[in-house]
Amino acid sequence: MLAVLIILPLLGALTTWLIPSDRLRPVALSAFALGHLGTTIQLLICTPAESPGGWFHLDALGKIVLLSTTVLFMFCAIYSIGYLAYRVERSNRVFCSSLLICLAAASTVTITHHLGLMWVALETTTISMTPLIYFKRNARSIEATWKYLLICSVGVALALIGLYFLAYATIVAHVEPSLLLDDLLSDAGKLSSGWVHAAFVFLLVGFGTKMGLAPLHTWKPDAYGESPGMVGAMLAGGLVNLAFLALLRVYQLCMATKEIAFFQNALVAMGLISMIFAAIFMARQADFKRMLAYSSVEHVGIMAVALGLGGKAVFGALFHIMANSLTKGVLFLSSGNIHRSYNSKKTDHVRGAIRRLPWSGSIFLAGFIAITGSPPFAPFISEFTIVSSAFIQGRYIVASLFLVSLGIIFIGMALTVLPMVMGDPPSDSETTLYKDTLWTVGPPLSLLLLIFLLGVWIPAPLMDILSEGASLLEVKQ
Amino acid sequence: MITIADQLLVLVLLINFVVLGTSRLIFSIRAVAVQGVILGVLPALIHPFSWHLVGIISMILVTKGVVIPMMLSRAMRSAEIKREAEPYLGYVPTLLLGAVFTALSFGFAGKLPMLAEHQNYIFVPASMATLMAGFLILTTRRKAISQVIGYLVLENGIFIFGLLLADAMPIMVEAGALLDLLVGTFVMGIVINYISREFASLDTSRLTSLKEE
């Protein structure tokens, strides 16, 4: 059953590659996305046992990431029907196929317990996203693609050497050499601390680069800024979570080796640095897609801080995976619409979006309110959990820095977003073909409703999964 | 056999310095190709024979020895460049840094506990030193091609370490990892060609329009 999660998108990739019509392909993409979502839900309801050999196991952490990825993917796919209708000038064959390959790889990351395989799948997602970033085929997008590819590749390569260190540590410790998570967890106590430490550092830097923790985030603004809105959504809401899942696995290992304190502190430090960086870069941002990229840096920072804090904050981190990816979907999809309508992503040109695009503009504004942690949206729940946990643990400095950077980020983002959406559109702005339609507005709107719903009510089954995930990451003294 | 492997690793280290010290791109490309071929042969020396192994080795030899060098030289020709004109850091300092990093690598490896049978060989330091050499090339060179070369060297460093792990890594995963790295390099080659078409140059200092004002 788990295999379906991988095979179905691969099949989809093949199908979309074979479909000749540009118009039909996004529909097929959506169909496969729906199928994937259905399979996921089916798997969440009755989860299969661990596969023989322990290579595949859908545990609670995987479920959270899988669910948020597939939901976001589904809405992005539906959005692509409307979006690609505006980009008829070029074939979307590679676009659709790459997306589905990426989905297959992403599913693999979430269900595997073999760290090596996880790494392979993660690198596959990196590579499969490359053509998507280059979708616009201009000088800027090639530059972004180049930076994305090289920096992420180097980062992920460092993660690979981290994994090698880990594997070597098992050899040195004379236990069964393995990169299976469960084996490592059970043997963790015996591993040599020197190698393990080195491994953790390399893994943190490697996956941190992929995730975009500052100062390893440098590819993010370029890649998010130059790729189409829905690709940005997938990058910020999907790929980031996969890297975070990888970090969660490392975290599990750290707990088992009792070397958690260093890793936690490093996470808190890098998380806070990311938030502060994001705060600095978001103020007076002239390009709203780059602003969203920095917002993504901020939110991976939040997740890192939460994970580093431990305790109840871990629950917040897990919920934030979901909240962040869905909210990023809202923001990137609606910003994509605004971009299409104004044919510019400069905040100087985009004015009065609510007047010009009542739906997209309002959704974008609501998304901004949501992402900055205002109730009644889901990110509020996670962010508040994290802050309160920090205070309860008595880590006042961390909590204050956290709040201060949230405050600066809000100011910076408000000063960028509010002029964009409020007021009257400039009279001299370019007229474009774009109009809000059900296909382009429906997906972000649905995502918005979803984060609203999660902001006021977390369904019991989801709550169970989250609590189970949090218990997996509970530091036992 | 493993002793021969050790000798070959010394060669790999020397190639690092060659790449660090040369300004002619075509020379670097060939040097890295040679490095790739040497590394491709190494598994045969330390692992027992299997058909998987043959497959992997031939894959490595074909991609690292032939495909990637060809792609890079084509990009080089189409962009009409021959040498790395003005690196961010001169060749002599780069070489010196390379030497320092190599020394550090030996120090780093000495600090970590080794398996007894690996104790006398230079796998770990060679891996680290190659990694660092790759890093140096990535950070000091201006041309996109040089950066790909840097990435290749970095990847070779990782590969050396992977040789120690024959038992831990299932061959499938090992192959998958390798494939990914190769595909990555391959895609980079494609992107390089796009860059040279778009900018008529492979100078990455041109690729700085995406920044904060």
Next chain:
Amino acid sequence: MTNSIIHIFLAILMPPLLIGVIGKTKALFAGRTGAPFLQPYYDIIRLLHKGSVFSSTTTWIFRAGPIVALASTSIAALLIPFGAHPSPISFQGDMILYAYLFALGRFFTMAAALDTGSSFEGMGSAREAAYSCLAEPTLFFALITLSRLSGSYSLSPMLINISFGIWLNAGAALLMLVGGMFIVLLAENCRIPFDDPNTHLELTMIHEVMVLDHSGPALGIIHYAASLKLFVLGAFFVHIALPYATGNPYLDWGLFIISMLELAVVIGVVESVMARLRLIRVPQLLVAATILAAFSTLLVIR
């Protein structure tokens, strides 16, 4: 009851007399015979019999000005004790009402002046606003000092409490208070050196310029209210400065009347020997008064 009736009787009848005494004093200083003491009464009665002229720009606010000014001052007159006799209405905190009643009158007087749309009257009310605002804290410092000395915060006990004994104990404080309060008394009643009730040179006036457009009965009411205000504030001042008391109720009434007349004479003397201050000096003098009063407060509460 008798005392209350005398109190109301005095409050109604006596105020214009003070104006008359001041006028007479000033005349004597100037070497003139001067108008009779009762001249202000004649003036008011004459004005009440005159017809009125209303500016076409004004509204009912213009007419409400004199009425409210008179009504609020009259109520204030019921709150203040005269001489050694408690006031008809007295309760804890009545001095706050006392202070704020003047504010009520001021609000309407200023509004009435501004209602005419004349730039001169606007100027007058702007000045009135600024100066009376600066005078406000002085009054409150005085109230604090008195209330600390007497232990009560109602006007009647706190003012009747002042005696020569207290002067002996807290002489410095009371002296400063007298100084400060005298300045406020002059400022609030628009006397020299703050204002000159006799000139009609608009640029230098405050109160007089505000009532330029009132005529007939309205002007009569205003004059009467102004004299009542002098009387009421004067009674407050007289309590501090001249705390005579005999114990005999009728003698005390007499003493009170004499003290008030003394005050009128003093004001007349001051007006005769001093010149009007330049307008920009006025705030400085008022702040000086506040500082005096504040010092006296600090002396008694430390």
Next chain:
Amino acid sequence: MLCALQGVYDPTVVALTSAFFIGFAGIPGLFISKPGFGQLLATVITIAASLSGFAAALVLLFSQNTTTFAVNWGLPFGPCEISIDPLSAFFLIPVYLVAASGSLFALGYWPAREHPSTEKSLTFFYGILAASMAVLLTARNGVFFLMFWEVMAISAYFLVVTEQSREDVRKAGTVYLIATHTGSAALYALFSLLSAESGSLTFPVAGSLLPYTPAATAILLTAFVGFGAKAGIMPLHTWLPQAHANAPSHVSAIMSGVMLKMGLYGIFRTLTFFHDPPIIWGVVLTVAGILSALFGILFALAQKDLKRLLACSSIENIGIITTSLGVAMLGISSNNRTLAYLGMAGALLHILNHSFFKPLLFFGSGVIIHATGSRDMNLMGGLAKNMPRAALLFLIGSVSICGIPPLNGFVSEFLIYSGFFSQIQASTLVYLVLLAPLLALVGGMALIAFTKLYSSIFLGTPRSYFSTAVHEPGFTMLLPMAFFALLCVLIGLLPYQALRFVNPAINVFMPGTAIPFNPDGYGDVLGKISLTGLSLVALAAVVTLFWRWRMQRAGSTTGSTWGCGYQRGSSRMQYGATSFSELPVSVFNGIVRQDIKRPVLSGLFPGKSLCSDAPTETFLERVIAPLFSLAGVSFAFLRRLQHGRMHVYMIYIFATLFILMLWAH
């Protein structure tokens, strides 16, 4: 009728249901395309729901026992408790009253026919704002509270930017949103700290927390910043004048009359959690309060925009309330029940008063803006002739807000003064009395500010052409004003009755005895105030009759204002708003300024030239703006880290690797 209601329904449920209806009153309108009907429907629903909610609030205010509902919601923050104790019920009163009257006012002020593009969102968010305030008062769980707090803050933002086509409106909205969100960040910390102290996010039981711990200080500090920013206590007030000035007037009314009070409610509520508050808390509140009052009124004095003046005066009034609360805390700390009672009663009654006269004045400003289309007082004048009824109602508001007898503002200030003076015999607390002259100064300046406001708008002759065509507003606009004016007069004349509404809320602060401090002693005093107030009215009537009689005898004529001999006087020569306050403002030069740009005239026949003036916002311009530009410069410097050169990005990665390696070993 109230009792019957109590028998059948639980009043808490009624209050919440009313809030629900108010919140969704604007929704039908979103789907009704015919302009006006949706607005009318929303008004009807709001008024009906407000009346029932008001009744429920009254029942709850006077009921002895409080019902608590524990709702099991789907969020991981413990059970969500909802209850309305007398303190909440007290704050609910203005919520419902102002919501209903504002909604009625909007019918005339912002009719759908004239504002088709903005009316719908305005009506919708207005309902949301009112409802969220009602709900947050019932919250007993930190997160539930925060949620509605944010809903309130954000809906207020959308109300402020109703006229978003205008640049200054957008700017005001942005500043507001930033300020409120910064405050919310402090509240995140507050509720986190509270939950760390008490173990759950449910509000701690009154008097259950220890005050002498560092955590308690942090709690109070965050509460002060978070709630103080909403209430507009100095120096957290910067958003307030612009936001209130630029919102539609009925929105300003509910923001100023009610929303600011939510900040105060937060401070009140936080204080109930502690027993034995230390002296320093009272001192801090008192000092912050009196400074707010002084600077607030000083800023008000310098304004020429009528709504900004009103907004600054809100800062002043909030300052007075905070001072009084500080006095009450000092009373509680020193176990002085009289002081505590007087401070608390003064604070709460002033809250009630301010939520009556401030909406009245903002409604009035709405009437003025509706009629003239401007907010600049320097351009107005003479409106009283064209709209006598509105002028009368506005006058009542102006007199009330100055704290002048016989209206309601005086009563609360009287209680506060009584608090100061009640400690005249004490040894340390006597220094409290030094606040009296300061408050008197505040009162004096308020008098100038509101004389200026009232006179320059309603009196004299029109200074600009548009003021001549104005007319009396319709009854939908006059009725709400008249309602609040009536309340002001009633409280002013019958203060003892007003105090009965305040006493139950004071109970919350002084638990232990059922009726803590029977204000019998003050019943007498307040009775005397009633007496003097009534006799003042009677005396004024007598004088009026007397004058009438004299005038009938002597006759009267009409002429023009005496121009002191000058024949060509124009309405522009009148003392305007700026010139009226020039002298008092110049006394405080440095703290606040009216920057007057005078033209330089030369030659015998100088040509046309312009004289302009603008009040300066000292704090915003001297502190906040430089801070922001400093941050901007330093951020711009740091932003160079993202320079686009990839080889340096690589160095970042390896540097991180090295640093972490060094840290790890």
